[in-house]
Amino acid sequence: xxxxxxxxxxxxxxxxxxxxxxxxxxxxxxxxxxxxxxxxxxxxxxxxxxxxxxxxxxxxxxxxxxxxxxxxxxxxxxxxxxxxxxxxxxxxxxxxxxxxxxxxxxxxxxxxxxxxxxxxxxxxxxxxxxxxxxxxxxxxxxxxxxxxxxxxxxxxxxxxxxxxxxxxxxxxxxxxxxxxxxxxxxxxxxxxxxxxxxxxxxxxxxxxxxxxxxxxxxxxxxxxxxxxxxxxxxxxx
Numbered sequence: 001x002x003x004x005x006x007x008x009x010x011x012x013x014x015x016x017x018x019x020x021x022x023x024x025x026x027x028x029x030x031x032x033x034x035x036x037x038x039x040x041x042x043x044x045x046x047x048x049x050x051x052x053x054x055x056x057x058x059x060x061x062x063x064x065x066x067x068x069x070x071x072x073x074x075x076x077x078x079x080x081x082x083x084x085x086x087x088x089x090x091x092x093x094x095x096x097x098x099x100x101x102x103x104x105x106x107x108x109x110x111x112x113x114x115x116x117x118x119x120x121x122x123x124x125x126x127x128x129x130x131x132x133x134x135x136x137x138x139x140x141x142x143x144x145x146x147x148x149x150x151x152x153x154x155x156x157x158x159x160x161x162x163x164x165x166x167x168x169x170x171x172x173x174x175x176x177x178x179x180x181x182x183x184x185x186x187x188x189x190x191x192x193x194x195x196x197x198x199x200x201x202x203x204x205x206x207x208x209x210x211x212x213x214x215x216x217x218x219x220x221x222x223x224x225x226x227x228x229x230x231x232x233x234x235x236x237x
Contacts, residue, residue: 003063010059014051022047061187069191073209076192077199081142084196088138092131092216095189101179102126109172117172117231125227126176129220134189136219137212141197147211154218161225169228177221181213189216 029035076084096102106119106126136150162170193209201208 006062007059010062011055014054014058018047018051018054057183061183065184065187066191069188070195073192073195073197074199076196081138084142085135085138088134089131091189091192092134093127095184096123096127096130096180099180099182099184101182102176105175105179121227122172122176122224125223126180126220129176129223130180130185130216132223133215133219134193134212137193137209137215138196140211141193141200141208144201144208147214151211151214151218154215154222158218158221158225161222161229165225165228166232169225169231173221173224173228176224177217177219180220181217185213185216 076087079087102123106122109117109122110119139145140147140150162173165173190209190212193212194206195209197208198206
């Protein structure tokens with residue numbers, strides 16, 4: 001019974017999330033363009049499949065990924081800190097391999113660059129960035145560091161790197177940070193960090209795990225800008 005109620009809540013949340021986009025499309029298409037799409041049947045079918053797809057992912061995350069991340073975080077809080085750091089680094093690297101948005105992104109970049117920027121190198125750079133981001137997130141929890149102490153120097157470094165990185169790499173770098181903060185990070189890694197903070201610091205310390213997504217968005221930018229600089233230097237030799 002509880003599973004059915006949870007499924008109904010998940011479906012309602014998905015519909016509430018998608019409804020504004022559908023309303024905006026309807027207003028633009030019918031009231032402004034005053035035109036019904038020719039492929040209206042395919043459009044309705046696509047909307048229905050999108051809702052079903054989002055529902056299965058969101059419901060699956062609620063009953064599996066989020067609880068699993070919570071349990072892992074609680075278990076990690078019982079280990080020595082160096083094992084936790086190693087685990088966070090490994091999870092960050094491998095989580096990106098399962099991130100759909102990252103795989104689509106690197107494919108598109110490789111395609112528009114005519115193979116100049118290889119997708120495997122980009123995935124490696126983004127994965128290392130996410131791994132280092134989780135490492136800093138763990139250190140922040142253990143040392144009770146303010147998020148600003150990591151974020152501000154990080155973005156100062158990004159500004160400096162952007163000044164010397166190839167111009168074409170700057171938008172790629174910032175987009176890589178955006179795609180790294182996909183559903184795997186939010187539904188799996190974030191619960192690990194909040195549960196780790198609660199296990200180490202107490203019930204009301206889960207906020208120390210927050211900010212992880214912000215770090216995950218920042219560090220891939222740094223690594224991709226560094227990749228651009230390395231590629232530029234290899235060409236000049």
